[in-house]
Amino acid sequence: MSQAIDVYEAAIELVEPDSRIEANILGRLSRSVGTTRGDFTMAKGLLDCAIDIARALGDLTLEMQLCGDGIHIAHFNGEFAVSRGYCDRVVELAEATSDPLSESSAYLHLGLYQLASGDSERGFDYLRRSMQRANDSHVSERISSSHKVLASAFIRACDWKSAAQHIESALGHYPTDARVLGLKVTLAAMTGDSGGFEAALAEFMQTAESNRDVGEGATTRYLQMAQRARQDDRLLSEIRRSITAIEYRSRTTEMIGGAVALGMACLALEGERDDYPAIRGRLMALRLPDSEL
Numbered sequence: 001m002s003q004a005i006d007v008y009e010a011a012i013e014l015v016e017p018d019s020r021i022e023a024n025i026l027g028r029l030s031r032s033v034g035t036t037r038g039d040f041t042m043a044k045g046l047l048d049c050a051i052d053i054a055r056a057l058g059d060l061t062l063e064m065q066l067c068g069d070g071i072h073i074a075h076f077n078g079e080f081a082v083s084r085g086y087c088d089r090v091v092e093l094a095e096a097t098s099d100p101l102s103e104s105s106a107y108l109h110l111g112l113y114q115l116a117s118g119d120s121e122r123g124f125d126y127l128r129r130s131m132q133r134a135n136d137s138h139v140s141e142r143i144s145s146s147h148k149v150l151a152s153a154f155i156r157a158c159d160w161k162s163a164a165q166h167i168e169s170a171l172g173h174y175p176t177d178a179r180v181l182g183l184k185v186t187l188a189a190m191t192g193d194s195g196g197f198e199a200a201l202a203e204f205m206q207t208a209e210s211n212r213d214v215g216e217g218a219t220t221r222y223l224q225m226a227q228r229a230r231q232d233d234r235l236l237s238e239i240r241r242s243i244t245a246i247e248y249r250s251r252t253t254e255m256i257g258g259a260v261a262l263g264m265a266c267l268a269l270e271g272e273r274d275d276y277p278a279i280r281g282r283l284m285a286l287r288l289p290d291s292e293l
Helices: 002-012 020-037 040-057 060-076 080-097 100-116 120-137 140-156 160-173 178-190 194-205 218-229 233-253 258-269 276-286
Strands: none
Touching: 002 020, 020 040, 020 060, 040 060, 060 080, 060 100, 080 100, 100 120, 100 140, 120 140, 140 160, 140 178, 160 178, 178 194, 178 218, 194 233, 218 233, 218 258, 233 258
C-alpha cells in the first residue's frame, strides 16, 4: 500500500491539472493515505481538493464517488461527524442522479453513525432505508451487505429474531460469506443455542482461512463477541490464529484495525495477554462502539 501511495503521487505530476483524471487520482491517494498511514488530516485535504475539482467541472457522479471515499476514510479514522457530512452530501447527490446504490451506502453509514452516537431509533431507521434502496439497486453485494449490517445491529440490540432473519437473508445471496457466518456463530452463542452454535461454528471453520481474515477479519470482528458469551477453547484458538495472520499482513499496511484490537482485548480478558490497559486505551482512542471492553 505504501508503494501505491508513491505511484499515485507520481501520477499526479503527469496529468492535466484540474481534470477529472487528477480528481480520481487525488481520491485514490486520499483513501490510501487515510487507511494505511492513518493520516486523516492529509487525507481529507487531498480529498477536498478532488471534490473542488469535481464541483468546478459540474460532475455530480464524480463528486458523489469522492464523497463516498470520504465516508470510508472518515469512518475508518473514527471521525464520525465528518463521515456524517459526507453521507448527507452523497444522499443529496444520489437523489439528484437517481443512484440507489450510492444512496443505500450513504444511509448505511448514517445508520452506523447514529448507532455509535447512541440514537438507536434513528440508526435503525437509516439502516432500513439503506436496505430499501439496496433492494431497489438489485445489486446482490449491496443487498447482502445491508442485511449483514442490520444483523449485527440487531444482535447488539438483543433482537435475536430480527438478527436471525437478516443473517439468513444475507446467506441467501452469499452462502459462504465468512463475515455473515461469524455473525451466525455469535448469535447462537449469545442465545445459548448449543446445537446451533456447534453447527454454525463448523460451517464457519469450513471456510478458507484467507476468507476469515479478509479485511480486519470475520474472526476478530465477530468471534470475540461469541467468546464473551460462551467460553470455548476452539473460539480462543481461532482468535489467536487470526490475530497472528493479520498482524503479519499488517506489517506491510502499517496499521492494525480496531477489530483486531478487539480480538486482542478478548484474549487479554481470558488471561492470555497482560497488556489489557494498553489495548483498552487504544480502543477508546479509536472511539469504537465496542469500547466498553
